[in-house]
Amino acid sequence: MVSPAPLRKSLMKNWFAVEAIPIYVIIGGVLTGASWYMYRLAMGPTIVWSKNNPTPWNTIKPDEGTKMLSVNQKFDKSWSRDKI
Structure with missing residues (x-):
């Protein structure tokens, strides 16, 4: 059986890397903008x-x-x- 400690350490190292923060910010901004635009289209006349x-x-x-x-x-x- 594999110990979960090395897997958790590897996941935390890759998922929460400092280099990935701009990607998360850009994706969050794109999703927010797309949601706003879809809401705006849905409320049209x-x-x-x-x-x-x-x-x-x-x-x-x-x-x-x-x-x-x-x-x-x-x-x-x-x-x-x-x-x-």
Whole structure:
């Protein structure tokens, strides 16, 4: 039977190496950014989450902007979802 002490020492030496910290930070940042972007896409005006309003894009008025950044257009209001 193999003693767990050498395996644990090898795992700790490789898994928690100082050189691996930037990789963990980059992967964590990428996962956070991807989660935020997927949430932002899921809350858009063309996504239907309930059957009580099957066409939520029809509730957008002409003076409301739905984009996060509009380069050459100025809108009076920004669209927001009332209910999910």
